[in-house]
Amino acid sequence: MIRFARRALGATLALGLLVSAPAPASAEEAPTQNAPTQDTPAQNAPTQDVPAQNAPTEDTPATGGEAPQSIKIMPLGDSITWGVGTPAHDSYRTDLYRRLTAAGLNVDFVGSQHSGTGADRDNEGHPGWTITQISANIDHWLDAYTPDVILLHIGTNDMTRGLPDPTGHMATLLDRIHRRLPDAQIFVAKVTGLGVLNGIAAQAARTRAFNNGVERLVAARGLPFHLVDHSRTRGVAIVDRVHPNAYGFQRMAWTWYRALEPTLNNTGRDWPATNDPNQLPSALLCLGDKTSLPAYARGCHRWLHKRAPGAINTRVWQMRVTVNGKGRWYTAP
Numbered sequence: 001m002i003r004f005a006r007r008a009l010g011a012t013l014a015l016g017l018l019v020s021a022p023a024p025a026s027a028e029e030a031p032t033q034n035a036p037t038q039d040t041p042a043q044n045a046p047t048q049d050v051p052a053q054n055a056p057t058e059d060t061p062a063t064g065g066e067a068p069q070s071i072k073i074m075p076l077g078d079s080i081t082w083g084v085g086t087p088a089h090d091s092y093r094t095d096l097y098r099r100l101t102a103a104g105l106n107v108d109f110v111g112s113q114h115s116g117t118g119a120d121r122d123n124e125g126h127p128g129w130t131i132t133q134i135s136a137n138i139d140h141w142l143d144a145y146t147p148d149v150i151l152l153h154i155g156t157n158d159m160t161r162g163l164p165d166p167t168g169h170m171a172t173l174l175d176r177i178h179r180r181l182p183d184a185q186i187f188v189a190k191v192t193g194l195g196v197l198n199g200i201a202a203q204a205a206r207t208r209a210f211n212n213g214v215e216r217l218v219a220a221r222g223l224p225f226h227l228v229d230h231s232r233t234r235g236v237a238i239v240d241r242v243h244p245n246a247y248g249f250q251r252m253a254w255t256w257y258r259a260l261e262p263t264l265n266n267t268g269r270d271w272p273a274t275n276d277p278n279q280l281p282s283a284l285l286c287l288g289d290k291t292s293l294p295a296y297a298r299g300c301h302r303w304l305h306k307r308a309p310g311a312i313n314t315r316v317w318q319m320r321v322t323v324n325g326k327g328r329w330y331t332a333p
Contacts, residue, residue: 150186
């Protein structure tokens, strides 16, 4: 176990605060079945035993001397962590792994699940699972893999189903993790938002309340807990009701990456900050057939990320469309 608090990172840790198992009772809402280029895995996601791959990617900088100590990271959560939302099922994990290795880290993702196409497919993402289901199994996973860092994104299914007391269940889960692995750094997510659909006002309100509760839980506990805000990944970054599309997962990877730097970076040099997805001039956005967007905006199209009229720091998504034989710009809500 890497004891981060005893390293020379003590001064930077405070910055981080700012920035056999039972089968699931039911699966969370699957992505639209006929959404272009979006696949939905079976709910019993494959768990074949594939060994973790620790070989550095081509983005890893060459270094002399001994390799840096391996940092075991457990991506923990539901289908969003597993990778539902894109055909590759990479979730945020493949992009995050690439960024961390490019920053010079020797990273080992750990977990009993295996999905995606990246260099390290291990994770603890369980499609359809709720906070209490994760909590009921967490001791076994922590004992088996002893992660140094935990990336926790859980609660979406509780929001979808309107289950009672999700904040209380989250408090129980956080305390259980910390009791089991007191030296682990625990990064706790405000969960991603919703897609562009009608009839989601109640779930959106529940999600906002839950995220506010998560923020209070993390603030009350202090280190080694760190708050990570994914709630701004929403709208056209979501393929259906709750699952990010490829662009949404890029945003999640970036948000995790920036949140991890104050804790994991002890080089004295800033980590690479290139390819911030929030600043891209355009992106290929895939949106399912059940979204409330017009038919011509569904499917996979390249959208421009343009500065909003009269605004300095606000951008909007626009695409060029032809309606009744006339071309115009369509702006996403």
